[in-house]
Amino acid sequence: xxxxxxxxxxxxxxxxxxxxxxxxxxxxxxxxxxxxxxxxxxxxxxxxxxxxxxxxxxxxxxxxxxxxxxxxxxxxxxxxxxxxxxxxxxxxxxxxxxxxxxxxxxxxxxxxxxxxxxxxxxxxxxxxxxxxxxxxxxxxxxxxxxxxxxxxxxxxxxxxxxxxxxxxxxxxxxxxxxxxxxxxxxxxxxxxxxxxxxxxxxxxxxxxxxxxxxxxxxxxxxxxxxxxxxxxxxxxxxxxxxxxxxxxxxxxxxxxxxxxxxxxxxxxxxxxxxxxxxxxxxxxxxxxxxxxxxxxxxxxxxxxxxxxxxxxxxxxxxxxxxxxxxxxxxxxxxxxxxxxxxxxxxxxxxxxxxxxxxxxxxxxxxxxxxxxxxxxxxxxxxxxxxxxxxxxxxxxxxxxxxxxxxxxxxxxxxxxxxxxxxxxxxxxxxxxxxxxxxxxxx
Numbered sequence: 001x002x003x004x005x006x007x008x009x010x011x012x013x014x015x016x017x018x019x020x021x022x023x024x025x026x027x028x029x030x031x032x033x034x035x036x037x038x039x040x041x042x043x044x045x046x047x048x049x050x051x052x053x054x055x056x057x058x059x060x061x062x063x064x065x066x067x068x069x070x071x072x073x074x075x076x077x078x079x080x081x082x083x084x085x086x087x088x089x090x091x092x093x094x095x096x097x098x099x100x101x102x103x104x105x106x107x108x109x110x111x112x113x114x115x116x117x118x119x120x121x122x123x124x125x126x127x128x129x130x131x132x133x134x135x136x137x138x139x140x141x142x143x144x145x146x147x148x149x150x151x152x153x154x155x156x157x158x159x160x161x162x163x164x165x166x167x168x169x170x171x172x173x174x175x176x177x178x179x180x181x182x183x184x185x186x187x188x189x190x191x192x193x194x195x196x197x198x199x200x201x202x203x204x205x206x207x208x209x210x211x212x213x214x215x216x217x218x219x220x221x222x223x224x225x226x227x228x229x230x231x232x233x234x235x236x237x238x239x240x241x242x243x244x245x246x247x248x249x250x251x252x253x254x255x256x257x258x259x260x261x262x263x264x265x266x267x268x269x270x271x272x273x274x275x276x277x278x279x280x281x282x283x284x285x286x287x288x289x290x291x292x293x294x295x296x297x298x299x300x301x302x303x304x305x306x307x308x309x310x311x312x313x314x315x316x317x318x319x320x321x322x323x324x325x326x327x328x329x330x331x332x333x334x335x336x337x338x339x340x341x342x343x344x345x346x347x348x349x350x351x352x353x354x355x356x357x358x359x360x361x362x363x364x365x366x367x368x369x370x371x372x373x374x375x376x377x378x379x380x381x382x383x384x385x386x387x388x389x390x391x392x393x394x395x396x397x398x399x400x401x402x403x404x405x406x407x408x409x410x411x412x413x414x415x416x417x418x419x420x421x422x423x424x425x426x427x428x429x430x431x432x433x434x435x436x437x438x439x440x441x442x
Contacts, residue, residue, distance in 0.1 A: 005138040005145055009037040011095045017083035017125060019076050022051055022390040023418040024219060027076045030392075031083055031125035037095070038137025045133025049121045050361050051390035057312065058338040060364035061112075063119025079119040086118060087126055099134070099149055103127050103367035120364030127365045128396055142396070143429055146403025150370050156440045157190035157430055158385065158401040158409040159183060160423070161258050161305065162197045164204055164243075165225070165236050166218025166413075168262050170389055173214075173226040176280050179260035180222070180236050181410070182244065183304060185441035186254035190430050193441060194423055196249055201414040204243035219389040221413030231281060237301055252302035260307040260410075263290070264335045267311055276314040287317025291324050298329055307332035307357060307384075318352045330355045330382055339363040341372045348379045355382040358406070360397070373404055384408040391418035395425035402429055407440035 013034040022028040029049045034042050051062060063082070065075035090109055096102040106126060110118045135145040147155055162182050167175025182200055184193040204223065205215050213225035227235045237257065244251045251257075268277035268284040277284040280293070287310050297303050306325070310317045312335040322331055334357035337343045347353050356376045360369045376383050385401035387410065401409040409426070412419030430437045 005134055005140060005148065007099065007101075007134060008095055008097045010035045010134060010137055011037050012091050012093065012130070013042060015083060015088045015092055015126060015129075017080045017122070019080050020048065020392070022392055023416065024051075024390045026051065026074045026390060027071050028390065028392065029076050029079050029083070029121045029125045031129040033126060033129035033133050035130070035133040035137050038134070039139050040137050043133050043136040045129040045131070045136060047125050047128030047132060047396065048392035048394035049125045049128075050359075050388035050392060050394070051121070052359070052361070052388040057335075058340055058343055059114075059362045060120035061114045061116040062121050062361065063116075076119075076121060079122040082118045082122045083126060087122065091126070099127070099131055100367045102130055103365040107365065115364045120361060124361055124364050124366075127367070128360070128394075131366055132396070141399070141429070141432060143399040143403040146399055147405070150373070150404050152403060152405040154405045154438070155402055155433065155436065156405045156407055156438045157426060157433075158407055159185040159439070159441045160190075160193060160197060160426075161384065161408060161410040162201070163220045163222040163260070163410070163413050164201050164240065166220060166222040167224070168265050170220055170222075171218035171224035173224045175227070175232060175236065176261075176266040176278075177233055177259055178262035178265065179220065179307075180240060181258040181260070181305075182240065183256040183258050184249075184254060185256060185304075186250075187441050188439060189437070190426055190439050193439065194427070196247070196255060198414045200240075200243050200247045200249065200255065203247040204240065207239060207243055207246065217413065217415055220387070221416040221419045233281065234297070237297065241301065256302045256304040258303065258305035258307070258330075259294075259309075260332075260334070261309045262335070263308050264311040264313075276311055276317060278311075287314055288320060291317070291321045295324060298325065303329060305330035305332060305355070308334050308336060312336045315350065315352065319350065322352050322354070326354050332357050332382075332384060334359070334386075337372075339369060339372050341368070341375055344372055344375055344381075348375075348381065353381070355384065357384050357386045357410070358400075359386050359388060360400070361388060369400075370404070373406065382406075382408065384410050386410040387412055387419070387422065393418060393421045395421050398422040398425040398429070402426070
């Protein structure tokens, strides 16, 4: 391991943001930040900020322009301006003792609880670009700098949670559940797990084609077929199980299943504050009924993780959900926790869920992301480094997963360059680590 990088010697020479497009063709923010004072003169770090479609209400504010005549109101010129004017004026020419000091300075400059003034997309772009520039300045891989700043006990290649069937807001196929994933954890190397995922993905494509089902893909690169039948979700599970077997792998030993239900997105119209109901397969169902459906799948199939099985406000339902399934499988909170230390603490105190999805743009700085992950780890909640549905070619979350030693990454399917960029970065890291490379599977 390299020595811990010194941030205090690094002076911010320039900051510049621009409006670019994400994987869905909507605008997002890109930031270039140049540092002097390190081993590399004028080291430039660039960060591209992701954006979500299925978002939790408690997320930090992603600042959009609202001008309907331009990108249907989704432009980010205001956020770009906040970087190029307010943040640039406040930060250029200064040194910071740490990443935390920089992030705290930006949080104070914003002055709102959810970064509504400057925009989380503006603040995060600077935070990520600064850390990447610092790594370049000290001639260190980004994952090693993250490991040092975070205080990780090790460096591990994460188990990928691969979204191979899309539904919900990520597709227009009538499936309520947003992501059906395969988890190839029964391998000794990340590259072997990735190969298994790729082979299963392409085998599934052939199965879908042979059945006359669509092989078009959704926002995160998974297939998005309209599956017929009264129980289409279980039919999808059966298709995936068939693909695993046909590709030559053993379900339940080498490859497992996971779901991101994004249940907040399929609340029933009859749902009230007093009683939360879910519109699922033609019926309005209670939280208990949804948990029973998931429990049946867990008993029947090698399911090891369910994300957002219930809605973000259904805390009573989550309590029962956790009691029933929490000792059997991983229960991940995404909309429930939104990478926010306050919401996570509520979950820990109430013994709700046992895992948290980590999305840097939900909270808006790298430092706050680290704090949330550290709290989760202390409470023995697992963590999953995650992409967004509106992604870019930036591979930051791959280095984040390795450097924090969180052991899991969720970054989409085996198609679309915005998803593959993260997998390819993990392959590079595995190669760089050589004999030091450890895989979090098995």
